[in-house]
């Protein structure tokens with residue numbers, strides 16, 4: 001086995017790993033990146049980008065549904081699912097090769113294979129052993145394993161983005177982001193969709209009022225939602241799958257062509273031989289300090305979905321990767337700040353949010369003013385025949401700062417960034433109102449939302 005020396009070894013070539021390479025290469029450090037599948041990782045190959053191609057089709061179907069309001073007659077739309085999957089694959093096909101060229105230009109050596117720790121300062125991939133001054137764990141996440149009998153019958157988002165036939169019926173176990181997003185596309189494409197969530201609320205970390213709005217819209221398009229459910233087992237039945245679950249203490253069954261694990265994702269760190277690297281961890285979570293550095297091995301950093309405490313989102317993976325890169329170059333200096341990170345659930349229409357929920361702001365005992373609006377009868381919502389148009393803006397009374405903003409519909413996935421920007425740079429609610437917006441736009445409604 002060859003023993004090689006390099007300044008930085010990065011495990012994983014997704015958003016987080018790639019972002020590390022910028023600062024460390026600019027500082028002239030030698031870098032090896034080990035990737036077991038496709039360069040680019042989840043977001044461009046199996047996540048955000050291909051999913052958004054399907055969501056865009058869902059959006060088109062939504063617009064067709066609303067055509068009559070604009071006095072347009074259209075026939076029954078027919079979606080060719082196989083062709084849509086082909087289009088999705090076509091959109092993303094060049095990504096790994098483009099990133100390989102970009103890494104080569106940056107003089108990063110990309111090694112194909114599964115990496116494991118060989119020592120606190122070394123990793124092994126195939127028959128190579130790389131000794132490094134710094135090792136970065138950027139190995140992403142994987143679907144949360146569910147302790148349910150028959151869990152092996154479930155598929156994940158990977159299969160949903162690949163199967164060329166639209167299932168007639170699906171049951172999502174877990175009411176997280178992936179279930180809502182794919183559920184909306186499937187339902188609009190004509191599939192029978194049910195979501196079974198264990199907690200009292202879908203999307204448990206999002207603002208309860210916003211979730212109530214998107215649940216109503218989900219049910220309007222035919223999705224059946226049950227919360228407070230305990231799924232007992234999944235078993236084959238008549239060429240389909242049967243889900244046995246308890247709801248309000250009573251056993252129920254439901255059958256579908258596909259059952260999907262929609263219970264979120266967990267850090268993908270359990271096959272890294274962390275003990276060999278002296279990397280402290282428990283229950284699949286690496287222990288890290290505020291600089292994203294291992295608490296037991298100062299040569300090791302973690303970033304992206306592999307971080308157990310931050311939202312699993314692509315821009316956050318990139319942000320953390322950059323912080324790790326700078327901490328490697330300058331010593332542990334930078335700490336991530338997640339307060340103003342915007343996020344969206346790409347249902348059609350989307351649920352978008354930044355900052356605190358109303359419940360979280362109240363729990364913190366902050367004196368808040370809550371501006372909540374159902375905007376369906378506002379001109380912009382009427383113009384675009386919106387089925388749901390809702391906002392909640394939370395303002396800190398003492399400072400007039402924005403603490404949180406939540407939207408369903410009304411271009412919320414775009415507007416949320418204005419509020420994130422305001423939070424990040426201390427722009428007050430009064431200043432946001434003071435701006436003269438182009439009219440008529442959804443943004444021009446911000447004045448009235450406040």
Ligand SMILES: Cc1cc2nc3c(=O)[nH]c(=O)nc-3n(C[C@H](O)[C@H](O)[C@H](O)COP(=O)(O)OP(=O)(O)OC[C@H]3O[C@@H](n4cnc5c(N)ncnc54)[C@H](O)[C@@H]3O)c2cc1C
Nearest residue numbers: 012014015016036041042043047115140304305312313314
């Ligand atoms: C269906 C889906 C839709 C999503 N949609 C959105 C969205 O709309 N917006 C958003 O912000 N986020 C979205 N996400 C989340 C987003 O994709 C992730 O937050 C982001 O990709 C995380 O980047 P990462 O670099 O941490 O991990 P990844 O991109 O997963 O990269 C980790 C890489 O490490 C590799 N690897 C793992 N173990 C090893 C090993 N031992 N050796 C070598 N290589 C290894 C993997 O092959 C992988 O390529 C979505 C995720 C999914 C699954």
